[in-house]
Amino acid sequence: MNTLPDTGCEEAESAVGARSRLRHTVLVRVLVVEDERRLAAAVKRGLEAEGFVVDLAHDGVNGLHMAREGGYDSVVLDIMLPGLSGYKICEQLRAERNWVPVLILSAKDGEYDQADGLDLGADDYLTKPFSYVVLAARLRALLRRGAVPRPAVLRAGDLSLDPAARVVRRGSVEVPLTPREFALLEYLLRRAGEVVPKAELLSHVWDAADEIADLNVVEVYVGYVRRKIDAPFGRHAVRTIRGAGYLVAADGG
Ligand code: CA
Numbered sequence: 001m002n003t004l005p006d007t008g009c010e011e012a013e014s015a016v017g018a019r020s021r022l023r024h025t026v027l028v029r030v031l032v033v034e035d036e037r038r039l040a041a042a043v044k045r046g047l048e049a050e051g052f053v054v055d056l057a058h059d060g061v062n063g064l065h066m067a068r069e070g071g072y073d074s075v076v077l078d079i080m081l082p083g084l085s086g087y088k089i090c091e092q093l094r095a096e097r098n099w100v101p102v103l104i105l106s107a108k109d110g111e112y113d114q115a116d117g118l119d120l121g122a123d124d125y126l127t128k129p130f131s132y133v134v135l136a137a138r139l140r141a142l143l144r145r146g147a148v149p150r151p152a153v154l155r156a157g158d159l160s161l162d163p164a165a166r167v168v169r170r171g172s173v174e175v176p177l178t179p180r181e182f183a184l185l186e187y188l189l190r191r192a193g194e195v196v197p198k199a200e201l202l203s204h205v206w207d208a209a210d211e212i213a214d215l216n217v218v219e220v221y222v223g224y225v226r227r228k229i230d231a232p233f234g235r236h237a238v239r240t241i242r243g244a245g246y247l248v249a250a251d252g253g
Pocket residue numbers: 034035036078079080081
């Protein structure tokens with residue numbers, strides 16, 4: 001990491017400013033969507049003191065627009081917002097395959113609220129009141145991970161599986177699966193486009209305690225899954241790679 005050149009005027013800088021300059025050699029742009037203006041301004045000041053460049057949106061509609069168009073490195077979202085909730089903003093961004101790291105910041109602190117936010121594709125969750133040092137540290141951790149694809153809903157073509165809602169669909173048609181079939185398909189979809197060996201499926205989808213678990217049971221369950229998600233729709237997404245295992249075609253066909 002490079003530091004900025006010595007300007008010879010360090011004495012004029014605050015300790016915080018000097019620390020921030022050392023920490024960030026590249027400007028990191030953060031969008032904060034928060035309707036309580038005094039809090040929004042305080043968050044902006046707090047993050048700027050940590051070296052971030054911060055823009056504010058005060059309602060959900062504007063927040064979504066700026067998150068889409070602004071090229072931010074990270075987005076901090078309040079949940080209860082006029083126009084569009086933080087949940088909806090997050091859900092919409094992920095539906096558009098926008099993987100900008102999202103941290104939800106909210107007064108709602110129930111564990112279900114947190115789970116909802118994370119299931120909708122948020123990356124982290126911090127409850128109010130919070131420390132700016134912690135917020136900045138969490139943001140830096142998200143930024144290190146970057147905006148890699150991490151879909152909340154798994155897809156292969158028109159086949160989709162929502163792990164949180166426990167729903168599988170072929171196009172718009174909901175396909176009921178048993179828990180085991182669901183787990184099997186989820187595992188294959190997480191590795192879509194790759195060959196997954198039968199033994200790997202057996203060890204991840206079946207408990208070691210399952211006495212019936214042998215490789216034949218994998219074949220049987222793959223058959224069940226095909227009869228539900230493929231055959232009625234004239235597809236063959238779940239392919240057998242002879243001697244190697246199974247593969248879900250990335251295009252879901
Ligand atoms: Ca609010």
